[in-house]
Amino acid sequence: FELFAFWRTSATYRVRVALNLKGVVAEERIVDIDAGEHRSEAYLAINPLGAIPALIDRGAGQSRAPLTQSLAILEFIEELYPEPAILPPDPHGRARVRSLAAMLAADTHPLITPRVRKYLTSQGGFDDAAWRAWQTHWFTTGLQAVEHRLASEAETGAFCHGETITIADICLASILAVLRIFKIEVPAIPTIERIMRSCEAHPAFAKAAPLAQPGAPR
Amino acid sequence: FELFAFWRTSATYRVRVALNLKGVVAEERIVDIDAGEHRSEAYLAINPLGAIPALIDRGAGQSRAPLTQSLAILEFIEELYPEPAILPPDPHGRARVRSLAAMLAADTHPLITPRVRKYLTSQGGFDDAAWRAWQTHWFTTGLQAVEHRLASEAETGAFCHGETITIADICLASILAVLRIFKIEVPAIPTIERIMRSCEAHPAFAKAAPLAQPGAPR
Numbered sequence: 001f002e003l004f005a006f007w008r009t010s011a012t013y014r015v016r017v018a019l020n021l022k023g024v025v026a027e028e029r030i031v032d033i034d035a036g037e038h039r040s041e042a043y044l045a046i047n048p049l050g051a052i053p054a055l056i057d058r059g060a061g062q063s064r065a066p067l068t069q070s071l072a073i074l075e076f077i078e079e080l081y082p083e084p085a086i087l088p089p090d091p092h093g094r095a096r097v098r099s100l101a102a103m104l105a106a107d108t109h110p111l112i113t114p115r116v117r118k119y120l121t122s123q124g125g126f127d128d129a130a131w132r133a134w135q136t137h138w139f140t141t142g143l144q145a146v147e148h149r150l151a152s153e154a155e156t157g158a159f160c161h162g163e164t165i166t167i168a169d170i171c172l173a174s175i176l177a178v179l180r181i182f183k184i185e186v187p188a189i190p191t192i193e194r195i196m197r198s199c200e201a202h203p204a205f206a207k208a209a210p211l212a213q214p215g216a217p218r
Numbered sequence: 219f220e221l222f223a224f225w226r227t228s229a230t231y232r233v234r235v236a237l238n239l240k241g242v243v244a245e246e247r248i249v250d251i252d253a254g255e256h257r258s259e260a261y262l263a264i265n266p267l268g269a270i271p272a273l274i275d276r277g278a279g280q281s282r283a284p285l286t287q288s289l290a291i292l293e294f295i296e297e298l299y300p301e302p303a304i305l306p307p308d309p310h311g312r313a314r315v316r317s318l319a320a321m322l323a324a325d326t327h328p329l330i331t332p333r334v335r336k337y338l339t340s341q342g343g344f345d346d347a348a349w350r351a352w353q354t355h356w357f358t359t360g361l362q363a364v365e366h367r368l369a370s371e372a373e374t375g376a377f378c379h380g381e382t383i384t385i386a387d388i389c390l391a392s393i394l395a396v397l398r399i400f401k402i403e404v405p406a407i408p409t410i411e412r413i414m415r416s417c418e419a420h421p422a423f424a425k426a427a428p429l430a431q432p433g434a435p436r
Contacts, residue, residue, distance in 0.1 A: 049363050067310075067314075067317065068317045069316065071289075072314075072320055076312070076316075091297045091298055092285075094294070095285045098290035098294075101290075102287035102290055106287070106320070106328060116329070119352070126342070130342070133341070134342070137337065145267050
């Protein structure tokens with residue numbers, strides 16, 4: 001596998017954790033978003049959408065289109081490498097985990113991406129303080145909704161769903177990582193903080209951490 | 219099944235199409251978002267997040283938590299009722315379909331929801347014209363990125379992926395339905411328009427159309 005990646009993006013982090021958990025090695029190619037490399041001709045020839053991450057399966061010598069969208073890539077990794085499982089064995093459990101993952105990766109994360117920042121600051125009249133208020137608002141509402149579920153639903157265990165790491169934990173950790181990079185405080189998320197300590201104790205998460213990647217500020 | 223639904227929301231429409239395709243009947247309970255019913259005590263007792271749609275599995279007399287998040291619900295329906303399949307049989311095909319679905323349901327749709335409108339018009343200084351420009355911008359970039367893939371990738375057929383309806387078509391139709399309700403024009407999407415004609419010819423889509431639901435304006 002070849003993984004086109006950038007140290008900071010939370011979607012890349014998700015894929016990195018899943019590969020680590022499964023013990024799958026992917027060669028990482030750094031695409032420097034800050035330098036605009038995701039819009040370069042060289043990268044657009046690989047992925048015409050310019051999206052990060054992109055995972056290319058070089059298995060069996062085949063030339064295949066890059067896989068994109070972190071949630072789709074996580075499901076793909078789970079299908080190819082079922083052990084250890086990152087989805088529960090029962091349909092209701094899988095639906096709960098996918099729902100928690102979507103609350104984070106689909107309901108919350110798309111609102112605070114660089115392309116949204118660009119629009120709001122260049123065309124929407126947002127200054128830095130307004131952008132920060134926007135970020136804080138969506139992180140807070142998104143994480144407090146997840147906190148409410150985790151604190152009240154019986155399926156929650158040491159991790160979001162029982163005692164093993166699932167796609168929900170991976171998405172949660174990816175959002176928390178972004179929160180820390182931007183130094184945003186979200187009040188009243190004790191269950192999330194407890195689960196994050198369990199995740200951080202696992203080498204798959206530690207190895208994948210944004211600030212531990214090549215290209216990150218020291 | 220009991221489906222808590224509202225005529226206009228594209229996420230509800232996705233679930234309705236999938237149930238129709240599988241021939242599964244769900245009793246619909248209307249939650250009138252315009253009247254604020256999703257924030258009423260009665261609905262919050264059912265789904266504390268107030269999110270629409272929510273699907274409750276009443277099978278086997280069990281009392282279960284509601285399933286939320288349309289993509290998680292679509293995967294659940296596919297697992298319980300595999301025929302006709304709405305995901306391809308191979309992992310690369312499934313990854314492609316899930317990626318297209320995420321480009322629409324995760325990258326595009328969350329940006330144009332009522333809660334974002336509320337923030338931008340009440341706290342972000344957006345007037346109606348600015349909101350319309352915002353909507354048009356994200357629909358256009360999202361759909362043109364999907365158009366680019368559908369027009370250039372070999373897997374595209376009568377539908378987004380080959381000759382059968384998948385989750386990607388369901389998400390695409392749900393975005394197009396919203397586009398029409400808001401009367402927004404997106405230029406240069408001929409492949410999408412061709413696929414939409416195939417979808418609309420299918421009774422599962424026609425029966426699920428927002429304007430065909432109870433509560434819709436006549």
